[in-house]
Amino acid sequence: MLYSRLLLPTLKENPAEAEAVSHRLLLRAGMIRKLASGIYNYLPLGLRVLRKVENIVREEMNRAGAQEVLLPAVQPAELWQESGRWQVYGKELLRFKDRHGRDSCFGPTHEEVITDLVRREVHSYRQLPLNLYQIQVKFRDEIRPRFGLIRGREFLMKDGYSFHVDEADSETCYGEMYRAYSRAFQRCGLNFKVVEADSGPIGGSFSHEFMVLADTGEDSLASCAACDYAANLEKAEVAPPQGNPAPAPGAAPEAVATPEVRTVEEVAAFLKVSPREVVKTLIYETEAGPVAVLLRGDHEVNEVKVKNLLGVTELILAGPARIQELTGAEVGFAGPVGLNLPLYADQAVMALAAMVTGANRDGYHLIQVHPQRDLVLTQVADLRLVTAQDPCPRCGGALEILRGIEVGHIFKLGRKYSQALKATFLDAAGQEQYLYMGCYGIGVSRIVAAAIEQGHDADGIIWPLALAPFQVGLIPIALTDAATREATFRLHDELEAAGLEVLLDDRDERPGVKFKDYDLMGLPLRVVIGPKTLAKGQAEVRHRRSRETVMVGLDHLVSYLKDQISKELHG
RNA sequence: CGGGGUGUGGCGCAGCCUGGUAGCGCAUCGGCUUUGGGAGCCGAGGGUCGGAGGUUCAAAUCCUCUCACCCCGACCA
Numbered sequence: 001m002l003y004s005r006l007l008l009p010t011l012k013e014n015p016a017e018a019e020a021v022s023h024r025l026l027l028r029a030g031m032i033r034k035l036a037s038g039i040y041n042y043l044p045l046g047l048r049v050l051r052k053v054e055n056i057v058r059e060e061m062n063r064a065g066a067q068e069v070l071l072p073a074v075q076p077a078e079l080w081q082e083s084g085r086w087q088v089y090g091k092e093l094l095r096f097k098d099r100h101g102r103d104s105c106f107g108p109t110h111e112e113v114i115t116d117l118v119r120r121e122v123h124s125y126r127q128l129p130l131n132l133y134q135i136q137v138k139f140r141d142e143i144r145p146r147f148g149l150i151r152g153r154e155f156l157m158k159d160g161y162s163f164h165v166d167e168a169d170s171e172t173c174y175g176e177m178y179r180a181y182s183r184a185f186q187r188c189g190l191n192f193k194v195v196e197a198d199s200g201p202i203g204g205s206f207s208h209e210f211m212v213l214a215d216t217g218e219d220s221l222a223s224c225a226a227c228d229y230a231a232n233l234e235k236a237e238v239a240p241p242q243g244n245p246a247p248a249p250g251a252a253p254e255a256v257a258t259p260e261v262r263t264v265e266e267v268a269a270f271l272k273v274s275p276r277e278v279v280k281t282l283i284y285e286t287e288a289g290p291v292a293v294l295l296r297g298d299h300e301v302n303e304v305k306v307k308n309l310l311g312v313t314e315l316i317l318a319g320p321a322r323i324q325e326l327t328g329a330e331v332g333f334a335g336p337v338g339l340n341l342p343l344y345a346d347q348a349v350m351a352l353a354a355m356v357t358g359a360n361r362d363g364y365h366l367i368q369v370h371p372q373r374d375l376v377l378t379q380v381a382d383l384r385l386v387t388a389q390d391p392c393p394r395c396g397g398a399l400e401i402l403r404g405i406e407v408g409h410i411f412k413l414g415r416k417y418s419q420a421l422k423a424t425f426l427d428a429a430g431q432e433q434y435l436y437m438g439c440y441g442i443g444v445s446r447i448v449a450a451a452i453e454q455g456h457d458a459d460g461i462i463w464p465l466a467l468a469p470f471q472v473g474l475i476p477i478a479l480t481d482a483a484t485r486e487a488t489f490r491l492h493d494e495l496e497a498a499g500l501e502v503l504l505d506d507r508d509e510r511p512g513v514k515f516k517d518y519d520l521m522g523l524p525l526r527v528v529i530g531p532k533t534l535a536k537g538q539a540e541v542r543h544r545r546s547r548e549t550v551m552v553g554l555d556h557l558v559s560y561l562k563d564q565i566s567k568e569l570h571g
Numbered sequence: 572c573g574g575g576g577u578g579u580g581g582c583g584c585a586g587c588c589u590g591g592u593a594g595c596g597c598a599u600c601g602g603c604u605u606u607g608g609g610a611g612c613c614g615a616g617g618g619u620c621g622g623a624g625g626u627u628c629a630a631a632u633c634c635u636c637u638c639a640c641c642c643c644g645a646c647c648a
Contacts, residue, residue: 012597012609013583017641037640092646109648143572143646150648157648209648218647303645316645406648443648478606512608519608530607540607 001470002492003505006044010517020216022452023148025461029521031469038145038153045521046448048469050156053447054135056187056466057158064180066131066160071113073137077103079112083420092140106139111417111439114161118435119423125165128425128435129173133160135444149449150405151218158442161413163435165427170412170436177440181210181408188447189464191454193404195221196231198304199411207411210442211404212450219404222386226397233401234304236386237393240347247353249370253337259363262332264297267365271356274298278356279349279369281334283318283326283341286310290318290326294336294345294375296352299384309344309381333358335366336375343375346383405450406443413437455545461522462545465568470503472561473523475514477530479506488529491539491557498558500565519544524568525561 011028018024026032031046042050058068077095080086085093086103094106107113114132122130138157145153160177164170178194185192192212199207209232211221220233231237261270268275278297283290284306291310295301307315320331326341327334335358336343349355354368369375386393388401417423418435427433448467455462465471472495476488488504495502503523505514511528518526528540539557542549543564552560 009581011582016577016583019642034640090646138648140647144642144644146642151646155648159648409648441648446648475607480606510606510608510610512606512610515608517609528607532607 001501001503003503003507006503008043008045010520018148020147020150020449020453021456022150022449025452025456025520025522026148026449029461032149038142038151040149040152040154045469049448049451049463049467050445052467052469053188053444054156054158057184057442057444058135060180060184060187061133061158061160063183064131064176066133066162066180068134069114069117069132070134070136071107071110071117073107073139075105075107075110075113077105079116079421080105083112083115083417085112092142094139094141107136108138108140109441110134110136110159111161111413111437112421115417115421115423115435115437118163119418119421122163122423122435123425125425125427129162129164129169131160131162131173133158133440147216147218147449149445150453152445155446156444158444160440162438162440163418163423164438165425165433165436167412167414167436170414170438173438174410174412177410177438178208181410181440181442184442185210185212185407185447187466188451189455189466190407190447190451192407193221193223193230193402195223195404196229196235197409197411198232198235198308207409209406210408211402212407212447212454213402213404214450214453215403216453217403217405219406221402221404223400223402224392224395224397225400227392227395229392229394233385234302236399238347238382238384238386239391239393239396240382241351246372247351249373250354251368253366253369253374255359255361255364255366257363258333258365261363261365262330267356268297271365271367273356277352277354279336279352281327281336281339281358283323283334285314285316285318285322286312287314288312290322290341291378292334292336292339292341292343293383294343294349295384296346296348299346299348300387301346302383302385305381305383306344309379309383327358327360329358329360329362333360333362333364335360335369337366337369342378344383345371345375345377345380347380348384350380405446405453407447407450408440408442410440411438413439455522459516460520463522463524465524465565468501468522468524470501470523471525471565472500472502473518473521473526474502474504475511475518475526475528476505477511477528477532479508481531483534484530487534487554491527491529491554494558495561498562500558500561525564527557527561 008030010030014024015027018027032040034040077086098104135158139154142153145151162173190212192210195209195211197207197209222236223230261267264275264278267278275297280295280297282293303315323331350371357366357369359366392399415434423435424432451467452461476484479485492504524544526542533539537554538551540549541552
């Protein structure tokens, strides 16, 4: 490919709109351009990378026995009404009417459509299992699109759905997808971690996310240094407290004046106690009514755990007026003693012998509160976020808290959609049964950004070979030199004939400009040819990642490059 | 949606506070010279200062409204 024929507008300066590294470099390297918030054009270079990811994912899905389909992006409201999600999906679902006034939406995901297809076409256990996937543009009207391709509104996704006669078979498929995903992300050259994830309201006993490790990631995860336990922070368990969980009660609770002392830090400092002895009382509104959650002052609530324990989908911290109404006191003085609300305590609270709580009275706190003697608890559970100070819940080893970008998510759907949409089959006994389903997603365009978050330096992108838009960049030092020109074009043709992807910079630019652009684009191998190298019958090959250069004789340059590429692609 | 910020040639910015003929760097076009890490000189083109309304003799600058975008929080591939 000749540079002069490509639409490849590189930028010297960082666009003001881009903050994230991948966003900046995608723009600067001329791979994407923004059309609207969270909506991007892919230019030729960006599309080449996107296609590479897509093909790796496709190959691994096919290898795992899945079949590719293509479902419509525009979907009728009826299906969503049938599944019940037309009401619950929220504003991320882009809705509109067609010319006849029929409610429609742009598909953010395809459970409804695929289940509809399968219920029409599959009637017998003999047709099962079935694993279908597609690679398609999705639209989710995100609250806040950001970081370029990492969270766009329109994005390319691989979504797959499997159908089974029973739960055991769906779990077999889950395992196959787990392995296929791992292979795909490995081939993409990503440093990733598989973590246990919250399976959410859909239910199911387990779910996994595939996280590309990057400090700029939007997700946090806990990972054990000693064993293979790793979980999304919102899922990560806290090991039950060790030692004596029920210390003997001491003196009776006593109210003390704490004027204008509200936060945990202020209370701890005022009463000269450790923040861990100050218990905070969080008042939440849920669709099932208000509740109170107790946590040690030095701990952070995990709202996902609270939601799951309560079985609610709505969990919002109560506002000042509502707190006043429920506790009789201002924010900062709520406490569990005598509070007429369902009371849920984090397990760590139970290990305290004497704690400080709000007194439900402005300007007062209670001291010497004993959890078992003084509180009427609805339930005690693990309700907080783990920290790097907590031991691993599996092996007791040290936990690390890392940041990651979610590029894949697999979970079991069970019979949620098959029941809602009445997707059934006849089993061997002639009985009508609901299908068991699994669901598997990969953020294809997000992988492009994640690979850059993981592979870059001050000069630009460093692509893994498998994703690079071109494998080799070819730079002539002086195209005005006839010998150089002739040798460069001949080499370009030879490389292409050998099946290598090569970009020849035939622009009338000075070498420095080309070097900068190639570092920015991040092609793995760069070949420089000029009068000086030609005089020795050689070319200079530079590895983008290591920055090492070697002189290679022109007569075996093609085989040298082929070797380098196959070495990196196949280990 | 709440909080913070930015809109001035294609890109990055100054000018705004204190109203008075719209500027700089890069990019673009033409010419000459250059050619191993974002070249030099000469010349040229390109902007209703996000939009609307208002104040004023006069608005990029002051006021009101509005739109777009970015960053921090609640959603997810």
